Amino acid sequence: MKRLRIVVVGAGHLGRIHGRLLKTVDGAELVGVVDPVPAARDQVARELETTAYADIDQLPSNLDAAIIAAPTVHHHELATRLLKANLHLLIEKPLATTAQQARELVWLANERRRVLQVGHVERFNPAWNAARGQLGRVRYIEAKRESR
Structure with missing residues (x-):
């Protein structure tokens, strides 16, 4: 595989x-x-034992996908460039800063036949699913989450 x-x-x-x-x-x-x-890219690349890149223009051409976890203000530009490079994308929420930018990204992903997914990962958190089962229909939850 x-x-x-x-x-x-x-x-x-x-x-x-x-x-x-x-x-x-x-x-x-x-x-x-x-x-x-x-400093940020070098430290994380070292921790993850991978290559550090300063810009997406430096990326190898044989990639399949990218995860965008940059500040929201950069999502539209980064996603546009990566979709035009024919990569599938997972973008941390929110997808873009405006509805118009989000529509443009959806259009481009459809045009290129690429997957464009927003990282709503908390929807699948086991604690959230357990609370749903115990509390009935939950509309809103506020919690303080701590991790290392």
């Missing part, structure tokens, strides 16, 4: 988590981490 070659764009808290989790997926290969901040 071919392993999906994936890059993480953004070396902050969520980028680090996505990279760490990707390393546990049998069908995936973490190819690198992209971040314009040298």
Whole structure:
């Protein structure tokens, strides 16, 4: 089975988590981490034993997908460039800063026949699912989450 070659764009808290989790997926290969901040990208690349890139223009051409975990203000530009490079994308929420930008990304993904997915990962959190079963129809929950 071919392993999906994936890059993480953004070396902050969520980028680090996505990279760490990707390393546990049998069908995936973490190819690198992209971040314009040298200290951040180098540290995360070292931790994850992968390659550090300063910009998506430096990425190898044989990638399958990318995870965008950069600040929201950069989502539209990064996603547009990566979709035009024919990559499938998982983008941390929100998809874009405006509804118009989000529509443009959906249109481009459809045009290129690429998967464009928003990272609503908490919807699948086992604690949330357990609460749903215990509390009936939950409309809103507020919690303080702590992790290392």
